[in-house]
């Protein structure tokens with residue numbers, strides 16, 4: 177089970193779209209995927225057509241008032257989701273208080289995850305755009321971080337805070353955490369700005385920059401409105417093509433790492 181936090185300390189940069197559609201692409205390729213909505217705004221939950229109900233959602237699961245089977249929702253056979261609701265914000269405030277008393281106490285996500293069945297190949301956490309305790313919980317539990325970055329000139333400035341948060345959680349709570357993939361999103365490969373930003377990102381992030389550019393594509397917006405993944409909305413659009421390519425990249429890198437381990 178690979179646990180990936182999709183992170184960026186800014187709203188509107190493509191975290192939820194990437195969580196939903198990368199998850200859906202991995203599910204299309206036969207992997208079992210669990211998406212966890214950690215954002216009290218519940219965009220991921222709504223984007224998959226589920227309701228953000230307070231009584232059977234992530235907050236209840238985290239405080240052990242609901243079982244995994246009570247809260248899990250099935251988008252399709254391979255793509256499942258633990259929905260969020262507004263009461264996650266209340267839980268976050270409680271976790272901040274507990275954190276002030278004892279920095280190691282409020283790791284509710286790690287504890288709750290012992291109750292998630294081991295059948296999933298991937299767990300993707302859709303993080304809120306803030307340094308909330310829920311974000312810190314996700315980073316403390318995740319193996320890797322994926323960071324979407326918009327192909328705009330000021331994108332690099334905006335990801336500094338995200339990288340410093342990753343480093344801080346890594347040094348305090350999760351030494352194995354890595355920023356393993358920076359995903360350029362909302363770009364247009366014909367435009368100078370996209371080419372320049374990609375060149376700059378390659379210099380900074382090297383191989384951690386994914387080779388797949390998620391192009392700007394209105395179908396991704398429409399799919400959210402229809403409460404469908406991009407594959408169920410329009411399998412031939414650029415968005416579907418790009419997220420399928422990103423999933424392929426993720427899987428082939430995992431295979432390469434496995435081969436390296438076996439031959440070491």
Ligand SMILES: Nc1ncnc2c1ncn2[C@@H]1O[C@H](COP(=O)(O)OP(=O)(O)O)[C@@H](O)[C@H]1O
Pocket residue numbers: 184186187188189190191192193194219305361362363390391392393394396397398400
């Ligand atoms: N590649 C893309 N092309 C066009 N619109 C996109 C793309 N990715 C995301 N969007 C749109 O941008 C908005 C913000 O994306 P979202 O994934 O919700 O960001 P975040 O979760 O970081 O707040 C949404 O309306 C979404 O549909």
Ligand SMILES: [Mg+2]
Pocket residue numbers: 188191192193215219220302
């Ligand atoms: Mg979001």
